[in-house]
Amino acid sequence: MKHPKFNLLTSATIAAAIGFGAASTAYAETELVVVSWGGAYSASQQKAYHEPYMAANPGVKIINDDSASDGLAKLRAMNEAGNVTWALVDMTASNAMLACDEGIALEIDHDTSLAPAPDGTPASKDFGDMIVSPCFIPQIVYSTTFGYRTDLAKVPPTSIADVFDLEKIPGKRSLEKKPINNMEWALLADGVSGDDVYNELSTPEGVDRAFAKLDTIKDQVVWWEVGAQPAQLLSDGEVVIASSYNGRLFSAIEEEKQPIAMMWDWQMLDLDGWVVPKGGPHHDVVMTYLTWATDTQRLADQAKFISYGPARKSSAPMVGKHAELGIDMGPHMPTDPKNAKNTLLTGFEFWADNADDLTERFQAWLSQ
Amino acid sequence: MASDNKHYVQFVKVQKSYDGEILVVKELNLDIERGEFLTMLGPSGSGKTTCLMMLAGFETATHGEIVLDGEPINNVPPHKRNIGMVFQNYALFPHMTVAENLAFPLEVRNMGKPEIEKRVSDVLNLVQLGEFGNRRPAQLSGGQQQRVAVARSLVFEPKLILMDEPLGALDKQLREQMQYEIKHIHDNLGVTSVYVTHDQSEALTMSNRIAVFNDGVIQQLASPEALYEEPDNAFVAQFIGENNTLVGDIKEASNGVCKVEVNGIVIDALPVNIGAVGGKSTLSLRPERVTVAPEPGSCPNIVDANVEELIYLGDHIRTRISVLGHDDFIVKVPNSSSHAQLKPGHPVKVGWHARDCRALDAPAAA
Amino acid sequence: MAQAATAIEQDVMVTVDGTPLKVSLARSLRRNKLKALLLVLPLFLFILVTFFIPIVDMLFRSVENQIVGTVLHRTVPLLAQWDERSGELPDETLFAALAEDFKEATAAKTSGRVGRRLNYEKPGFSGLFRKTGRKVKTIEPPYREAFIKIDKKWGDLDIWRLIKRESAAFTIAYYVSAMDLSYGDSNEIIRKDENNRIYLKLFWRTLWMSLFITFMCLVLAYPISYLLSTLSVATSNLLLILVLLPFWTSLLVRTSAWIALLQQEGIINDLLVWVGVVANDDRLQMIHNRTGTIVAMIHILLPFMVLPLYSVMKTIPPSYLRAARSLGANQFTAFVRVYMPNTVSGIGAGCILVFILAIGYYITPALVGGQSGTLISNFIAHHMSISLNWGLAAALGSILLAVVLVLYFVYDKIVGIDNMKLG
Ligand SMILES: Nc1ncnc2c1ncn2[C@@H]1O[C@H](COP(=O)(O)OP(=O)(O)OP(=O)(O)O)[C@@H](O)[C@H]1O
């Protein structure tokens, strides 16, 4: 009762307020409101993209807005209110698809709008199949994978099957409270091959099979909902093994020196990138910025600050050392050959169709 | 044990302190007879409510013993004392009807339903509220609520009824009517009652005996007449009724009469409560006992005075005169033609009898 | 005098200047009314904008379904004539209209939106519409075959039945879904597959947990409030500050505190292990489940119970209890029969406040609730910001609103709303 009332209205009001603020100062310089996830991730964008760009273009001021976690909902509210004030929004690939379906994101011609690779390869080739939606400009590849406590795990887990093996790895484990990834892992652990996972999941029997596999560990699972939780649960020793974004695990291991190690088997690769809101302000400025901020060098630069892989093939060889820790980032990338023996790219099309239904089923399963 | 079966209620050397520093009740001894209507009268803060609360069981005596009907009750909890109480704000239960309020003490005594109904209706009739049983207290006037409160304290036939300024919230006329009704009920039922007030006329009208309190001490315990006519000390004389005081030095004291020099003139007075010769004394003299322009030799004390102010009150004239250095001396002059010559600013002679002029203790300030 | 006399003769009272009394009274009253109106106007507008309009908007959204009929505006009227029981696919003219609609919708980027809307009813529509939208530019007659070639789902009768059902401007589909129901093969309403039933269970859980939390708040708050009301003002103010403390700590601080206290490696478990009540490898699970939600919500909502109770208790003269005692009731009877009935208004106000707040809470359950401590509002939030199914969110919200109104009505019948005192 409280929530919709609050959200519909506040979103509209906030949108109006931001719009007013932006309009009143626009004459001095062009302000671009760029929406992202906050924290270390926004910081990496700030250092790799925003700061160098603003230094080179004094007429542009980039303002960070950390509301990407409900970016889609707010973008829709702005669109309904007819007052879109966001210049660029950082979204996961699946949300970008939703935004595109909803008609609230602009379709982009990747070859004309984005820079080619240094060797002249057009952008659409350079990004390849990372372009999962015409509205989506890929930025990074991140993976959802596992971290485990080196001191608490009986033996180091080596495969996805170990996550579901309570005898080999006894103790609590933490998974995200969503069907996405968990369903795939359940089938993989149950012996389904990577190529068949989504075919299998498209059948009712396959869904039952995944839930049956999840049933075997259900009462040992602590479900996480916010990105910061799994690393915290691991650090507190509340769980032995947890699924998490690889960047978060990197911070826990390398920056906080927690006794945690990575288990990369069947990491789920997902994409994150930009979306240009339909009807947003300063279209030309935004496109100029976007072309620059998604070129090969910039994407490689971002990897100096966070352990996510650049979405362009041409950026991979340029990834160097972490800007502060000085460690070589290569081995920490999801795309490093040692880590990428078994990987699966999230089935965006599958989830666009089935997320509503399977989420409902998943929640019902949880509450049983 | 100090209990004495002759007295119904006894306070034996009772002391009370709330904070461990000040005694608000100082060594109180008080006997109340069965069927008596006793009033505690005194200025605010003199300890009346405290005494009542100790009797009801809501405060414990710091020292001493309280006896009811031959039994010490210091350690009896309030609900077992069987004492009815009327509170200043009535304390009627707002969520119950009048009848339910009256039935409450009977229900907690596990009385049978028919018996309860009978008693409730009897007591409602007694206070003339027969038709009001189904109303809530808030739907009654102040006087009606008052009667319900009295009825509730009576309905379970308590050993004793305590009333703490029960009429304080009523206007003057209603108050006088209620005084009469309470007195009437008391006369009919003969239940022992202890009544607290700081209104002296209320005390004088209603009581068999009055205990005058001041500063945690009973100054005098006597019938209304005795208190008025024969106050024991300056405080009582001053507190009860209108009173003239003259302060002087004791010159001579013999049996039945003493001489006190006031402002250089020696006055004959009745020694009641005086110290040694040479000490101070307060002379107390009721305004109606002073004669204006007395026949020479008709009374021992005749002095010169000066008329200051006249207030016409119909049947008498209140006259303020200055006499013996006191300019607030009041005389009540009957409204007869012989006194028509009184005029402000004119000299006059006044006189009184030695037996009407009570020589009491020294004034507190001296 | 004469005038007054005539006035009475005419049976109409007039004022000195001759206007009828009623007219002049009405005039003076009107001025008062106008003044009163102006005084409440700002608040009225405020409530209209911040409360009333959003609720109407929510009710509207829960049934609103313009998108299908607007985007497929050529197809839908033809679909109305199609007999869904014939066992035949719609005819070629309808497919031609669909092709036109699709071309227009793809240009206007609205086809995806229809796909999303229909995907709520049946998984697969999203992909179907996206795929069709990509390929429709080059479509050639005969259209029926062409569509089926793009995706064979277009040849599925169920797809067409569903589009027909959801082509009206208003729909009850969101409510159907919110009640754990769904449509059967011939569009009859049936219960959802057991694996997908979720909302009724959550409504029920939300209800009993809110009632339980309300009850616990009452049990905890009553003695505290009583104590506060008997203390001197200075002491009771100090203690009230302690009671209000949860209001003043930020949500994050509170949450971390609960986690530090309640988690398996947390202080309480450590203490219990140390005392020997629980074994080290069998520590209690007190957070990320129902217990966590209940503990945290009681903590937050307690002040809402204490304040009305305290304010009512403070007005109860101590002489009531004394009177009851002097009338022969022991301490317990006096308290139960005289004191408690006089606090009913405070109990009512506190319970309604806490219950209504509890039933709509979602931040706390989301943070410490785990799976078994999730409440219906978490799902409303989920549909608001994650799945973007605002229609379903609105339907769930409306049902919650209806439940609260029904309970409020029942409360009014039993206790009486006039008996409520907020302080
Ligand atoms: N609960 C209490 N705690 C501390 N002191 C108290 C308490 N009740 C009364 N006192 C003090 O005891 C003294 C006597 O109070 P008490 O109420 O008996 O006076 P009272 O004669 O009934 O006065 P009043 O005519 O104003 O009602 C006063 O000085 C009062 O301040």
Ligand SMILES: [Mg+2]
């Ligand atoms: Mg008193």
